[in-house]
Ligand SMILES: *[C@@H]1O[C@H](CO)[C@@H](O)[C@H](O)[C@H]1NC(C)=O
């Protein structure tokens with residue numbers, strides 16, 4: 637990653653500048669560890685391009701934590717609960733933990749669903765402020781900041797329930813879905829299937 641020039645001093649400086657640049661880039665893209673998991677170099681470039689396109693931060697953007705604003709997030713906004721086929725409300729608690737609850741009054745199950753792209757949504761817990769996310773490994777979690785893990789493809793299935801799959805990550809070319817098991821536990825994306833009702837949710841108006 638270094639451009640070697642004639643004098644040693646200059647060469648070293650190029651190296652330092654390059655590494656500072658990459659550190660800045662990483663900081664810019666990864667405000668918190670919870671939003672960014674290590675990604676392969678090839679994937680990284682794609683993600684970076686996608687993220688910057690997706691983010692399209694407005695002119696008042698300030699680089700740092702929690703201060704970015706995203707134009708694309710000002711699109712269609714729906715306040716909903718996601719009610720699973722197995723009769724759990726999906727909740728994201730204040731620690732970013734995702735699971736299901738049978739309690740109709742659980743504030744952590746009130747979500748905000750925003751379209752961020754054609755067919756792609758961001759789902760945020762209104763009480764916790766965490767985004768519903770699927771990591772590259774397929775873990776379901778709450779992300780403090782919006783990132784590639786939070787881009788979910790929303791699709792209406794044949795039984796009129798919706799599925800939410802990671803728009804970024806796949807497992808052996810198969811989509812990884814948001815899913816809650818029969819006892820309300822978060823499912824690993826790798827274990828989820830479109831046909832499995834554990835991945836089926838009805839968005840209910842709050
Ligand atoms: C960002 O959004 C503005 C409008 O809000 C648009 O004019 C511009 O082309 C977009 N840039 C990218 C890179 O998508």
Ligand SMILES: *[C@@H]1O[C@H](CO)[C@@H](O)[C@H](O)[C@H]1NC(C)=O
Pocket residue numbers: 729733735736737819820821
């Ligand atoms: C979900 O997590 C909360 C908080 O940790 C816990 O109280 C609750 O029992 C969990 N729900 C299920 C269905 O496991």
